Amino acid sequence: DAGITQSPRHKVTETGTPVTLRCHQTENHRYMYWYRQDPGHGLRLIHYSYGVKDTDKGEVSDGYSVSRSKTEDFLLTLESATSSQTSVYFCASETGQGEAFFGQGTRLTVV
Amino acid sequence: SQQGEEDPQALSIQEGENATMNCSYKTSINNLQWYRQNSGRGLVHLILIRSNEREKHSGRLRVTLDTSKKSSSLLITASRAADTASYFCATDVGTNAGKSTFGDGTTLTVKP
Numbered sequence: 185d186a187g188i189t190q191s192p193r194h195k196v197t198e199t200g201t202p203v204t205l206r207c208h209q210t211e212n213h214r215y216m217y218w219y220r221q222d223p224g225h226g227l228r229l230i231h232y233s234y235g236v237k238d239t240d241k242g243e244v245s246d247g248y249s250v251s252r253s254k255t256e257d258f259l260l261t262l263e264s265a266t267s268s269q270t271s272v273y274f275c276a277s278e279t280g281q282g283e284a285f286f287g288q289g290t291r292l293t294v295v
Numbered sequence: 296s297q298q299g300e301e302d303p304q305a306l307s308i309q310e311g312e313n314a315t316m317n318c319s320y321k322t323s324i325n326n327l328q329w330y331r332q333n334s335g336r337g338l339v340h341l342i343l344i345r346s347n348e349r350e351k352h353s354g355r356l357r358v359t360l361d362t363s364k365k366s367s368s369l370l371i372t373a374s375r376a377a378d379t380a381s382y383f384c385a386t387d388v389g390t391n392a393g394k395s396t397f398g399d400g401t402t403l404t405v406k407p
Contacts, residue, residue: 217394219397224399225399225400226299226383226385226397226398226399226400227338227383227385227397228397229394229396232394242394243396274337274338276338283328283340283343284328284340284395285340286330286337286338286339287337288336288337289335289336289337
């Protein structure tokens with residue numbers, strides 16, 4: 185699992201509250217990514233980062249923001265959680281040479 | 296819109312048999328990757344094949360790529376119960392593997 189951890193692993197939150205998920209990697213990888221995975225589907229890219237303070241939007245970025253103040257940490261914030269954001273969130277990192285390493289996922293439930 | 300689509304959606308075989316999964320995609324790619332996901336876990340990288348390669352092997356895994364047909368296949372030989380998982384193909388058109396577009400996966404069940 186290549187030194188990439190996500191926290192928390194599970195979270196239940198109420199509609200309208202802000203939520204921050206954390207991804208931490210110890211591989212000194214330049215690139216980091218946040219995905220969401222909904223039941224029976226593959227991963228969809230939310231945001232990604234190609235370096236400290238360099239981030240960009242992915243396919244499903246609405247309602248999400250990210251920050252990367254250090255190489256090892258990539259934070260995903262749901263500004264005002266909605267039920268449609270109930271999902272499993274995965275973080276990944278890579279060196280840029282072709283192989284991405286994934287965290288174990290965060291199961292988020294918005295009630 | 297989805298770039299990679301796996302076929303079949305579900306596959307059930309007996310231990311010892313071979314399992315073949317296919318992936319089709321729509322636009323030209325730089326790389327194609329296959330990942331495995333065990334239930335409730337993160338994705339594990341299996342193989343990356345570049346657009347100028349036609350076949351790659353890794354242990355019991357064999358991946359082929361046909362860019363003219365925009366398709367790839369993953370063959371698992373002599374399957375084991377531990378191979379039970381979902382398998383995803385991911386295609387990327389740039390240089391970053393993490394920006395790949397994932398299909399919905401093939402769920403493989405290997406019966407002991």
